[in-house]
Amino acid sequence: xxxxxxxxxxxxxxxxxxxxxxxxxxxxxxxxxxxxxxxxxxxxxxxxxxxxxxxxxxxxxxxxxxxxxxxxxxxxxxxxxxxxxxxxxxxxxxxxxxxxxxxxxxxxxxxxxxxxxxxxxxxxxxxxxxxxxxxxxxxxxxxxxxxxxxxxxxxxxxxxxxxxxxxxxxxxxxxxxxxxxxxxxxxxxxxxxxxxxxxxxxxxxxxxxxxxxxxxxxxxxxxxxx
Ligand code: BMP
Numbered sequence: 001x002x003x004x005x006x007x008x009x010x011x012x013x014x015x016x017x018x019x020x021x022x023x024x025x026x027x028x029x030x031x032x033x034x035x036x037x038x039x040x041x042x043x044x045x046x047x048x049x050x051x052x053x054x055x056x057x058x059x060x061x062x063x064x065x066x067x068x069x070x071x072x073x074x075x076x077x078x079x080x081x082x083x084x085x086x087x088x089x090x091x092x093x094x095x096x097x098x099x100x101x102x103x104x105x106x107x108x109x110x111x112x113x114x115x116x117x118x119x120x121x122x123x124x125x126x127x128x129x130x131x132x133x134x135x136x137x138x139x140x141x142x143x144x145x146x147x148x149x150x151x152x153x154x155x156x157x158x159x160x161x162x163x164x165x166x167x168x169x170x171x172x173x174x175x176x177x178x179x180x181x182x183x184x185x186x187x188x189x190x191x192x193x194x195x196x197x198x199x200x201x202x203x204x205x206x207x208x209x210x211x212x213x214x215x216x217x218x219x220x221x222x223x224x225x226x
Contacts, residue, residue, distance in 0.1 A: 001185065002212060003031040003057060003170060005195030006038060014041045019050045024205050025198075028212065031057025033193055034083075048081030057085055063115065064088035068100025075101060075110055085111035087147065090134040091127065094141070102141030111144035116159060119149040119173030128155060135162035143167060150174045150184035150192060160188030174211075176200075181211045182218025 004025055008017040018038060025032075032054075034047055044060060051058050060078035064071040064086065075086045088101055098114075105112040116134035117123055127134075138146055148159045150173035160169060168191065171184035175197025184192050194211060201207040220226040 001191045002029045002208075002215065003033055003059070003191045003193045004029050004198060004208075005033045005035065005061075005172070005193050006199060007035050007195050008038055008041070009200070014038050015046060015050065018047060021199055021204055022050055022054075025208055026054065026056070028205075028208055029056070030191060031059065031085075033059040033061050033087075035061040036063075044078060044081040044083070048083065051082055054082075057111070058083050059085040059087060059111075059113065061087045064101065065092050066097070068097045071097065071101040072104040075104060075112075076108070079108055079110050083110075085113055085144070087113045087115060090114045090116050090137055091130070094137055098137065098141050102143070105144075106142065112141070113145040113147060113168075113170060114138050114141075114143045115147040117148050117152070117155050119151045119171075119177055119179075123149065123152075128152075131155065131159060132162060135159060138163060138167060145170055145190075147172065147193075148189065150179035150187075150189065151177055153183065153187040156184060156187045156189060180218065181214035182216070182222075185215065185219050186222035 006018050008014050038047060060083040062074055064074055078086050117128050117131055145168035148156045148169050148171055150171040169189040170191045170193050171189035172193040173179045174181055174192045174194045198207045
């Protein structure tokens with residue numbers, strides 16, 4: 001299960017860059033995640049037009065971390081432009097923040113994904129100390145999904161144990177950040193979020209096929225099917 005992170009480099013035509021990769025990859029992947037680099041260049045509205053009619057997961061990765069009303073305004077904008085999921089940070093807490101965003105997302109049918117641990121090392125400095133509390137918070141607001149690292153499998157496994165089966169786990173950190181395809185799924189993730197190891201290569205489709213094949217092999221092995 002693969003979600004492609006579309007973070008274009010500078011000095012490209014951002015909309016063309018996204019559209020090319022979307023058209024090539026959409027039959028083979030479960031979703032796309034658009035982050036701030038593209039949004040800052042061309043805006044959610046013009047990006048959303050590219051994905052019109054797309055039935056997969058389309059995540060606006062704004063990493064929301066604000067008061068509840070303002071996070072809700074942003075989430076509504078994302079939905080207006082065709083996105084069906086948003087990512088928010090857990091550390092802003094419940095009262096006056098994620099309580100409101102959680103309610104808004106439920107009412108509007110938007111998938112809310114909470115960052116409860118990150119793939120870079122610095123996540124251990126502050127964020128990872130609160131993983132248990134963030135997992136409780138995710139249950140409290142009935143989050144659809146969580147972001148947890150493919151780069152620290154002990155944390156990922158712990159998060160799966162804490163959260164149970166029903167909440168999706170999306171794991172970045174595969175490829176350029178060092179984790180191998182499939183390893184996060186073997187440790188409890190539902191999806192791996194992969195960007196540059198696919199999108200920055202010369203043959204995007206070939207790279208995606210290779211990643212999907214590696215995922216399949218590793219998952220078959222860890223589930224005892226090979
Ligand atoms: P890449 O595979 O190119 O390293 O991209 C990973 C993607 O996942 C990026 O879009 C990044 O913003 C996102 N991400 C991450 O790498 N680590 C996290 O902890 C949370 C993220 O959203």
